[in-house]
Amino acid sequence: xxxQMLKGKVAVITGASYGMGRTMAELFxxxxxxxxxxxxxxxxxxxxxxxxxxxxxxxxxxxxxxxxTSDIQRVFSATIEEFGDLDILINNAGIGEQKLxxxxxxxxxxxxxxxxxGGPMRxxxxxxxxFLPKNEGVIINVSSVNGTRPFCGAAYTxxxxxxxxxxxNVAMRLIDTNIRCNAIAPGxxxxxxxLANKDGKQPGGDKMxxxxxxxxxxxxxxxxxxxxxxxxxxxxxxMGRAVRGQVLQVCNGAFL
Numbered sequence: 001x002x003x004q005m006l007k008g009k010v011a012v013i014t015g016a017s018y019g020m021g022r023t024m025a026e027l028f029x030x031x032x033x034x035x036x037x038x039x040x041x042x043x044x045x046x047x048x049x050x051x052x053x054x055x056x057x058x059x060x061x062x063x064x065x066x067x068x069t070s071d072i073q074r075v076f077s078a079t080i081e082e083f084g085d086l087d088i089l090i091n092n093a094g095i096g097e098q099k100l101x102x103x104x105x106x107x108x109x110x111x112x113x114x115x116x117x118g119g120p121m122r123x124x125x126x127x128x129x130x131f132l133p134k135n136e137g138v139i140i141n142v143s144s145v146n147g148t149r150p151f152c153g154a155a156y157t158x159x160x161x162x163x164x165x166x167x168x169n170v171a172m173r174l175i176d177t178n179i180r181c182n183a184i185a186p187g188x189x190x191x192x193x194x195l196a197n198k199d200g201k202q203p204g205g206d207k208m209x210x211x212x213x214x215x216x217x218x219x220x221x222x223x224x225x226x227x228x229x230x231x232x233x234x235x236x237x238x239m240g241r242a243v244r245g246q247v248l249q250v251c252n253g254a255f256l
Contacts, residue, residue: 004032005237010083012036012075014066014123015093017044019191020142023225024090024232029057031233033088036079038064058083066093066119067111076126088236089127091120092142094159096193098204101154108203109155116159117166124170124181131179138236141167141183142228143247145255148185151212152197153204160185164247171245180244184231187251189223216255223252 011028015021017039025035029052037059039045045061052059062078064071079086094116099108120141131137147164150157163183170181188194193202200206209216231250234240249255 004030005233005239006088007032009033009087009236010036010079010085011088011090011236012038012079012086012123012127013090013092014038014064014119017041017048017061019193020186020189020225020228021090021092022048024092024229025059026052026057027226027229027233028088028236029055029059031237034058034083035060036075036082037061038066038075038093040065066091066122067114069122072119072122072126075123076130080130086127086130086137088138088140089123090140090142090232090236091123093119094142095156096197096202097153097156098197098200098202098206098208099153099155100204100207103204103207104154112153112155113159116156117162120163120166124166128179132177135178137179138240139170139179139181140232140235141181143167143183143185145185145187145249145251147247149216149255151208151216153202153208167247168245175244180235180240182235182240182243182245183247184228184235185247185249185251186228187223187249187254189225189228189250191225194222221252223250227252 011033013025016025016037049059049061062075064075143163144160146157147160167183
């Protein structure tokens with residue numbers, strides 16, 4: 001009989017209605033976890049939850065904006081109410097963009113920062129209210145290769161570098177516990193956001209790439225969403241039990 005690597009675990013995954021988050025939720029459910037999916041839009045969230053349940057998985061969806069503290073608190077309350085516990089948090093929700101620094105106004109800057117950095121900080125804060133009393137848990141932040149090679153928009157790349165630093169800071173704070181915090185750093189991955197970026201349809205178009213393209217190498221093939229989900233599975237399962245404060249880059253060697 002096939003062994004499920006996350007049997008009996010409960011996971012919260014933000015930004016889980018499509019792309020990498022959806023694949024992560026589907027994989028974790030297949031591996032035995034009960035999954036709590038969050039997203040701002042209800043329709044695709046419900047579709048993803050229904051698909052997991054049809055395959056025999058345990059899942060609920062909670063509409064939430066990671067920029068809202070009350071929304072995040074509601075997600076974790078719903079998790080405990082439905083499944084009684086929490087074991088894994090994946091901070092996947094985020095905004096991609098290509099705006100030049102000289103075209104980044106305060107409103108946009110703060111929106112991206114509030115989502116890409118503020119969101120994970122809020123979720124980690126809430127998760128630790130559950131993890132610390134029982135001295136167990138896993139936190140996984142979804143960063144980007146832009147955290148170290150900042151070729152996309154000024155606000156986006158800055159938040160991903162900050163998220164890498166936050167990952168290490170949280171891991172340090174938790175070093176004397178059984179709670180692990182790590183991150184994955186996806187490279188070019190076949191998601192709607194990545195395809196929009198290639199077509200110059202993200203906020204800022206392709207202006208930044210006219211400058212940063214000299215420093216970016218995109219060999220084939222691009223990663224698939226399952227590649228990022230597998231990396232999260234490694235970190236969330238017993239296989240990653242000795243890994244702390246690391247940023248695991250998954251990019252098919254495109255950003256060495």
